[in-house]
Amino acid sequence: MNYARKWFTIFAFGLGTVVCGASLLRAEQVTVNFNELAFASGQDYNAASGGFTLQGVSFNNDYANTGWFSWGGWAYSRIQDTTTAGYTNQYAVYDTEHAYDTYLVGYSDDYNGWQPTISLDAGLEFESVRLCNTTYAALSMLNGDGFTQPFDETDWFTLVITGVDSHGAALSQKISLAQWEASQNALDLNPANADSLTGWFDVNLRELGFGGSSIALSFESTDMAVWGMNTPAYVALGEVVVSRETPDTPTVPEPSTWCALLGFASVGMMAARRRMHGNKKHV
Secondary structure, eight states: OHHHHHHHHHHHHHHHHHHHGGGSEEEEEEEEOOTTOOOSSSSEEOOOTTOEEETTEEEOEEEEOSSSOEEEEEEEEOOOOSSOOSGGGTTOBOOTTOOOSSEEEEEOBTTTTBOOEEEEOTTEEEEEEEEEOBHHHHHHHHHOOSSOOOOOTTOEEEEEEEEEOTTSOEEEEEEEEEEEETTTTEEESOTTOTTOSSSOEEEEHHHHTOOSSEEEEEEEESOEETTEEOSOOEEEEEEEEEEEEEEOOOOOOOHHHHHHHHHHHHHHHHHHHHHHHHHHHTO
């Protein structure tokens, strides 16, 4: 009888695996881009006071039309201009390949304490973001402007990402946006990519340890003055990748699977029966 029970247990385990295995959770990645954002007019939009949300991912916007048009957080843009220098071109990405029709521009207003932040709905986790320098910041570092001299081998520009890890402890990571490349005697505006001095690059937030529901962005630079940083505190965002756990779709076993399981069980039961019959003969 022990052999019969043994083979029945094996059969039941195999059947349960086929039928119930689909109830396991799996991680699904979602890429959030910005092509569905609506423009009131023109090629940029920076009056979404309070911010906006796409697929459970929220982006802040603080805008004060008090004569100085102060703002911080995220604006969105479709400007493709890599040659016009200065503040009037603050919403352009420094991307000669035009990889994104619509993208976000993040600006940190340190005077008002308005930093660009990204927040997630419950059930979502950060995976990565894709970043690029803006034209305003890039040309300021390359050529200088009314506030600063061109960058040289002593200069750098860094993005600081702050949040928490998976245990809730405070976490801060620095990402280089510009540094001098000695081998080419030039300013590298894409240090994360060894093949290019400009363009978009990915930042893997999961590998950096971020596990909370929000991150905030700020900037550091070697080019400082008594009133703060001379380097324009901007960065462009092309997309955000997040993940969420979803149950697998239940599946019904194919007829061939049922036949294999039943055949397997039959062979086992027959072997058990022969074994029991042989034991009786020797009693």
